[in-house]
Amino acid sequence: MTAVKLDGVATATAVKNELRVRVxxxxxxxxxxxxxxxxxxxxPGSRSYVAGKHRDCAEIGIESFRVDLPATASADExxxxxxxxxxxxxxxxxxxxxxxxxxLDENAMLELMDPxxxxxxxxxxxxxxxxxxxxxxxxxxxPCTPAGIVEMLERYAVPISGKHVVVVGRGLTVGRPIGxxxxxxxxxxxxxxxxxxxxxxxxxxxxxxxxxxxxxxxxLIRPEWIKPGAAVLDVGITRVVDPETGKGRLVGDVxxxxxxxxxxxxxxxxxxxxMTRAMLLKNVVDAAERL
Ligand SMILES: Nc1nc(=O)c2c([nH]1)NC[C@@H]1CN(c3ccc(C(=O)N[C@@H](CCC(=O)O)C(=O)O)cc3)C=[N+]21
Numbered sequence: 001m002t003a004v005k006l007d008g009v010a011t012a013t014a015v016k017n018e019l020r021v022r023v024x025x026x027x028x029x030x031x032x033x034x035x036x037x038x039x040x041x042x043x044p045g046s047r048s049y050v051a052g053k054h055r056d057c058a059e060i061g062i063e064s065f066r067v068d069l070p071a072t073a074s075a076d077e078x079x080x081x082x083x084x085x086x087x088x089x090x091x092x093x094x095x096x097x098x099x100x101x102x103x104l105d106e107n108a109m110l111e112l113m114d115p116x117x118x119x120x121x122x123x124x125x126x127x128x129x130x131x132x133x134x135x136x137x138x139x140x141x142x143p144c145t146p147a148g149i150v151e152m153l154e155r156y157a158v159p160i161s162g163k164h165v166v167v168v169g170r171g172l173t174v175g176r177p178i179g180x181x182x183x184x185x186x187x188x189x190x191x192x193x194x195x196x197x198x199x200x201x202x203x204x205x206x207x208x209x210x211x212x213x214x215x216x217x218x219x220l221i222r223p224e225w226i227k228p229g230a231a232v233l234d235v236g237i238t239r240v241v242d243p244e245t246g247k248g249r250l251v252g253d254v255x256x257x258x259x260x261x262x263x264x265x266x267x268x269x270x271x272x273x274x275m276t277r278a279m280l281l282k283n284v285v286d287a288a289e290r291l
Pocket of ligand 1: 048049052095096097098099120144173237250268269270271272273274276277
């Protein structure tokens, strides 16, 4: 590949090494950060993400607490679990693993969280602060994937200011919030937000200095759509079964041929995913430092 690889594993390791120092300093003050996870149901993908988050915590000396409910849990049972996490002093931050099983109202559940313990930055108060935060540094968590993307671009010195970012996908965790972050004063990108009903997606992507592909549509972004030298971040995750080996594997939104055209490529796996997890840890450490 000709593109410089935006290596999420190496960058996340660097972030974690910095966080470990801050965790030690907190512990010296008698504060142990603790991450809670609330998982409802038994989706294999969600299970493996949650397991990864607990491993990450152990790596940097953060405690972690798992709350797993069956797919059949009622709204009341989920609510009770959220209230218990809000009230548990050992849990300094937590996440509700999304998606919740059909029939549970995700927005209503996110709204029940204590915003000071929201490690994902997805509570309405924190998303509101993301909107309000233009030009200032409000002390609130940022959504993990957008924060991880910006952190990686900055560490690789990819220019953002004045550049045209085309975001593909409008989901809650990536597409919707990332434009709010990238257009803040200090980052100063110009952002186009596209989605499944966008006409002439290709025409938009061709304009982009930076492409953020967060749809979940395997190979959607074609090499001929990419401006030579652009930075491309592959965020989409599609699980496919290899017909030859019968094994499951993960495929991104970006066609592998893009590596020959782009200047920078964040691959999937090994790109934004590990950075998302590192930013979750950062949100937990940040919140513990505010205690
Ligand atoms: N409340 C909530 N917060 C989230 O942050 C959240 C969520 N719900 N629901 C699901 C999505 C997905 N997500 C991933 C994080 C890391 C990897 C990751 O580390 N992936 C590895 C590969 C992992 C593997 O091989 O299975 C990589 O890209 O290299 C993937 C996906 C967080 N999400």
